[in-house]
Amino acid sequence: MxxxxxxxxxxxxxxxxxxxxxxxxxxxxxxxxxxxxxxxxxxxxxxxxxxxxxxxxxxxxxxxxxxxxxxxxxxxxxxxxxxxxxxxxxxxxxxxxxxxxxxxxxxxxxxxxELSPRNILKKVLRLYTERGWKPIIAPEMEFYLIQRSDDPDYPLKPPVGRSGRQETGRQSYSIEATNEFDPLFEDMYNWSEAQGLDLDTLIHEEGTAQMEINFRHGDPLHLADQIFVFKRTLREAALKHNVSATFMAKPMTGEPGSAMHLHQSVVDLQTGQNIFSNPDGSMSDLFLHHIGGLQKYIPETLPLFAPNVNSFRRFLPDTSAPVNVEWGEENRTVGLRVPDSDPQNRRVENRLPGADANPYLALAASLLCGFVGMIEAVEPSQPVQGRGYERRNLALPLTLEAALERMEQSAMLKEYLGSRFTKGFVAVKRVEHENFKQVISSWEREFLLLSA
Known part of the structure; x- marks a missing residue:
């Protein structure tokens, strides 16, 4: 010390x-x-x-x-x-x-x-170290830029860019739409560089004024720290330019939700080789068991990826987010995507975490599910060919209440993360949910006020 x-x-x-x-x-x-x-x-x-x-x-x-x-x-x-x-x-x-x-x-x-999120991630990383493995993570963070507002009853609106106009319509991958907020992003990149954050590419996502920032792959603990710091950094850069930045999972009606996609692989500590690939370049049994573990245990750990009532609005129909733990190669309609890559870079992308998730807990849960799958030799389902959005064989809980009940019963979480952590997390989220239920929504006022 x-x-x-x-x-x-x-x-x-x-x-x-x-x-x-x-x-x-x-x-x-x-x-x-x-x-x-x-x-x-x-x-x-x-x-x-x-x-x-x-x-x-x-x-x-x-x-x-x-x-x-x-x-x-x-x-x-x-x-x-x-x-x-x-x-x-x-x-x-x-x-x-x-x-x-x-x-x-x-x-x-x-x-x-035991209740510390950073300690939870460290606990999971020790499991890998004890086996002679090192997980590698590459996060992708989606977020929205919005007009500043002091009234939570009003719907959020996209901000005005350099042109003096609000963005309209879908502008996926548009350079011009991204350039509307160049001064803000210049500060974001300059401040991130000063902090040593490993930012990679910035893209315009599907939603109106929705962006995505990618981090370079690296150590999970260091990257969880960086995401924690980046959220503060982006919010401050936005405030400087008189707009707001939000990592809410579903901030605007009719717009796509914001995710925290996690690319994860595992290397052997002695050789540095990716254990997800065989010497001939094919998928290893450990890789398939890692996917099998994600499929088996994500439904039990879902609140660590979707921790709020708003998180589950990402999973509603026609929201561009997979609501299953199916897997497939080069398939963005399933929860677990295997990108096309060379054998040393073989990885699985967990597309289920929301941008609102605690980065320490989301990374810990994703890595833990895959780890237990490898230890238990869990066989995955057959990979999905074609569209997977409507698949319900490997569906997830669709409400926070149902997800918390399932997490509360998880023997795996209690064994690896401890019953105190599981009980504490569930209790905190239940109190938040009870508070949410006390609020009367605008939908209720609009449709029930004079008709009920």
Missing amino acids: KGNLDRLSQWLKDNKITEVECLISDLSGIARGKISPTNKFLNERGMRLPESVLLQTVTGDYVEDEVYYDLLDPADIDMHCHPDEGAVFLVPWALEPTAQVIHDTHDKQGRPV
């Missing part, structure tokens, strides 16, 4: 950092923590936060007392948060030289806190 902090201290001095944002991710992916002067940060060598922040909902509420006191100390004690010197990023939009440092969470005895 001392050596790590010595390197971190030198980095802070080299960059003339005066403030440090000390961050952790809660279960919903919200950045929580403290902002500290650099000297105080170095003197304290970490921070303390109440354990309860890991059971906080997006509305700021907490789980029911019965669950709360079963999972946490009744005295609401602190957890110890230690900076990870490999997860340090500049804050380019800050007025003063500022850094953001992602922390790991431990209890008083130094044990990793």
Whole structure:
């Protein structure tokens, strides 16, 4: 720890950092923590936060007392948060030289806190390391640019671009439509480069003012950190240009949803070879079992990919999102796509996670499902030829309530991630869902007010 902090201290001095944002991710992916002067940060060598922040909902509420006191100390004690010197990023939009440092969470005895999303991903990665494997991930993040609004009752609208006009219609892969927001994206790329984020291509997606940013393939933990930081970065760049950026799974009626597609492969730690391919270049049994594990266990882990009521609006009919765990080669109508590639780059693309998912938990769940499939030698179904949207043999739960019930019963999740994490996550999402059900929608007012 001392050596790590010595390197971190030198980095802070080299960059003339005066403030440090000390961050952790809660279960919903919200950045929580403290902002500290650099000297105080170095003197304290970490921070303390109440354990309860890991059971906080997006509305700021907490789980029911019965669950709360079963999972946490009744005295609401602190957890110890230690900076990870490999997860340090500049804050380019800050007025003063500022850094953001992602922390790991431990209890008083130094044990990793089981409710921490980052610790959950680390736990899954250790499973691979123990087998002599290293997973490789390449995420794709979709998002919308929207007009700023302070009234949540009004539908969202696309922003006005450089031309002074709103975008209309579908503009998939349009360069001109993307160039409408060049100043915003220049800041996004400049700030991302200053932070060392491994961004690759930017494209215009199918929806109105919907974009996609691709990350270069790499280490899952490092990329989860980058997605966590990128979401903050893009939102700040959008605000600078008087628009908003949202990673909601389905922000606008009649428009496609936003996904977080995960390309995943596994290499042998000793040889560096992709274990998904045989020496002759054909698909290996491990690759097929990895797909089989995704098919078998994604239905049990779906809330980690689709954590909100809004997430399931992506899965409605005619929304361009697969609602199954079928697989196929070069097939975007199934949940698990195998892109055309050479043997060393053979991978599977999990197309089910939403852009609103916590990146640590989505990556952990996707890799865990594939890992268990390889350990259990789960055979996949036959690959789909042609259109797979209507396939229902390997369908998924279609509501958050149904998905949470299935997750709650998952013996696999309890075995590998722990019953405390499973119970805590489900409890948080149920409180959020109860809050959602208290809100009267515009649809109810429009169609039931004078006719019921």
